Amino acid sequence: MTGLRRGAGYLLVALAVVVFLYPIWWMVVSSLKPGASILNDPLGVGPFTLDNFRAMFGSVPIGQALGNTVLVVAVKGAITMVLCPLAGYGFAKYSFRFKELLFGVVLLTLMLPTLTLVIPLLLEMKQLGWINTYQALILPGAVDAFSVFYMRQTISQVPDELLDAAAIDAAGTLRTFWSVVVPVIRPGLAALAVLTFFNIYNDLVWPIVAVNDPARQTVSVLLAGLATNVTGGSTSSGFDLWGQLMAACTIATIPTVIIFLLVQRHFIKGLLAGSVK
Template sequence: MNQTRPGPVQYAVLALLATVFLYPIWWAVSSSLKPAAEIISDPLSIGALTLDNYRAMFADVPIGTGFANTALVLVVRGAMTMFFCPLAGYAFAKYDFPGKNLLFGVVLLTLMLPTLVLIIPLLLEMSALGWVNTYQALILPGSIDAFSIFWMRQTIAAIPDELIDAGRVDGAGEFGIFAKVVLPVIRPGLAALAVLTTMNVYNDFVWPVVAVNDTSHQTLQVVLATLAQNVTGNRIGADFATVWGELLAAGSIALLPLLVIFVLLQRHFINGILAGSVKG
């Protein structure tokens, strides 16, 4: 098949877009390595490099605690999402049972509810269970969400029924068919779900700031949001430039995990995104 190769104009447009998207990241990282005063006085220059902002940030802000709490929530909640949501999607895609369409419609209806609408009911539920200021409150709500179920249902629905029937003929059990037949086929979709789940959990701010109000359970995003308050509270006479220097240092460190995950899984992520749009 003849394919048109991108020309110089297309490459120029792509280079321009890449510059627009990458420049803020480059500026934030480079500015975090500058003396705090220069960030305000000459924000576009590249002067002497220093790690003072990072040293001060680690001394003033419990960013290590935020990373540890976020990692714990991400691992446990991500494992629950990656285990239960594909199973639910498989049931909706390949099984017939009474009320299936109605139940799936109810699941889809929950996607229309804004997060803020659910905050008060969830907080009341956590309070009734005695889970406020606990890891359970950070992990369990939203660990099995409607979008992930819908995503897995659409991905698994594209698998031919004959492939599953062949597994049954070979004597495999239902869970064995799911583990040995379905999962290898939907790996791109699982990789895309893993990236999306990681981004959602890592960037979540509204629910952690409501469910937890003690510093020992604060996630990274809550720590970053209260960074200015922590800096000015821990250091007498801290000025605006100092806050900006430490904020950029913390933001640069917080950026690294997501950047690494996306670079490692970008091929699977793109394949998973495109899988549902290709009919074979």
């Protein structure tokens, strides 16, 4: 009976892997097929060609979009990884007036749909003169409620005795945070870094509203615009656009796969931190 259950578990895992990986496999295979074959024989394999990638690199500014995305992810992610753990540290380990009320307000913002914040933020960016600038892409949402909440929950598991020992050694607030808290919550920080990367990298709603300058568009905006231009008709131009779209999606997927493979162990460990004492 135990062997049967184990076999059923392996079968379910294998089916889940197939379900999740098949769309990626189909995208990569389609990017290597002629555009006409993508529509006429979508489930077929071959014939393979690199024409889609050559045409895409020649007509789609994927390199510029990737550069913009890397800049936004690096700067915005750095702000998140510095300020959100500090905010979580304050909420978790310090007592001050209106602490619970302020934390409740932070949690309340989690319940607001993202679209309700778009217009106020856009008006604010207009008043600051930041429309079509990197500031508009980076600063809004750099300190988000979920990251503060996640860091607060993670840091609250750090024993107070460690902080007391640091205080006895005359360590200041920042020194205690850097030398005592950060090494303990490293798995949680790794998980937050991965979540932050994917959240910024895949963000579409705000970048497409705040920036309409092609020179500053991110990868997600570029792919959305390319997908809009796909007619799906029987013309050769429509076929070519399908092939270029699949090629661009394949290139845009590579950084996410590499990042996850490099930090998957720390990411899983960070998500499971605190589940078992």
